[in-house]
Amino acid sequence: MAKKEVLIINSDTAASSAFEAAKFGYAKDGATFSAALTSGDDNVSLFYGSKNVGPISEGNIKKVTSIAYSAGTAQSSTATVALESGSAYVKVINTTKGTMNLPIKTFEGASAAIIEALMDVEFAKSSSEFYGFGASISGAVITITAPIDSHFRLAGNDASSFAYGTAAVPSVGTEAKVAQAELGGFIDGGVFGLGGTNIKKPASVVSGNYDLVLIEAEKVTPSKAVGNAKNYDTFIIEVYVKDGNSTVTPAAIVTEVEKLK
Numbered sequence: 001m002a003k004k005e006v007l008i009i010n011s012d013t014a015a016s017s018a019f020e021a022a023k024f025g026y027a028k029d030g031a032t033f034s035a036a037l038t039s040g041d042d043n044v045s046l047f048y049g050s051k052n053v054g055p056i057s058e059g060n061i062k063k064v065t066s067i068a069y070s071a072g073t074a075q076s077s078t079a080t081v082a083l084e085s086g087s088a089y090v091k092v093i094n095t096t097k098g099t100m101n102l103p104i105k106t107f108e109g110a111s112a113a114i115i116e117a118l119m120d121v122e123f124a125k126s127s128s129e130f131y132g133f134g135a136s137i138s139g140a141v142i143t144i145t146a147p148i149d150s151h152f153r154l155a156g157n158d159a160s161s162f163a164y165g166t167a168a169v170p171s172v173g174t175e176a177k178v179a180q181a182e183l184g185g186f187i188d189g190g191v192f193g194l195g196g197t198n199i200k201k202p203a204s205v206v207s208g209n210y211d212l213v214l215i216e217a218e219k220v221t222p223s224k225a226v227g228n229a230k231n232y233d234t235f236i237i238e239v240y241v242k243d244g245n246s247t248v249t250p251a252a253i254v255t256e257v258e259k260l261k
Contacts, residue, residue, distance in 0.1 A: 027052060058261070067214065088110075
């Protein structure tokens with residue numbers, strides 16, 4: 001499993017030749033600080049504030065991807081209810097987790113209005129696997145909407161019909177997701193979570209929305225095994241850049257880091 005490091009950049013100011021804690025830049029060989037890199041640089045760390053991630057050298061970088069902030073799109077689909085022998089039912093299947101045992105809830109009644117009312121009750125329960133879903137009705141048509149970053153499928157009695165309208169699009173760089181990534185970085189770095197109750201979780205620096213620069217890299221080192229065996233250590237650096245920056249932007253970071261390919 002690849003090691004992961006997380007760097008969260010809240011500044012829009014690039015560093016000069018000296019280390020400046022409130023600015024973003026690069027440290028070369030642990031000593032020279034710069035706003036730009038040169039092909040062939042070795043032992044480069046990305047720095048911001050008191051945090052440094054790396055080091056990486058030319059040849060380590062395999063792929064650099066920039067992903068813009070997105071609030072995401074909520075899935076919306078419809079069930080057109082038709083009765084059979086005086087009743088109908090609609091099954092909502094929460095496919096978000098993608099596990100073998102998907103949460104399924106069946107809503108049954110003698111009219112679309114009754115079924116939609118049952119959905120309203122279930123979707124409002126904080127203990128429900130469908131908490132945060134929404135339903136509305138127009139005639140025999142029930143529109144079901146999932147929260148952003150969730151998705152679902154529909155089924156029901158044969159006479160009813162189902163249509164998938166707006167497709168779900170996941171969010172990227174929201175405050176909640178970046179805070180979760182930050183926590184994962186603390187744990188992966190051994191700073192928090194692996195040392196028991198004696199280690200206090202560091203304070204979060206996440207605020208607002210971010211774009212993401214995903215750096216995928218691999219270091220090859222000689223192995224102690226016989227012959228020409230080598231160790232291949234893969235790692236990922238997630239750089240979250242404040243959305244809306246005009247100087248320290250994902251494009252500017254990609255341009256520099258790609259010099260280390």
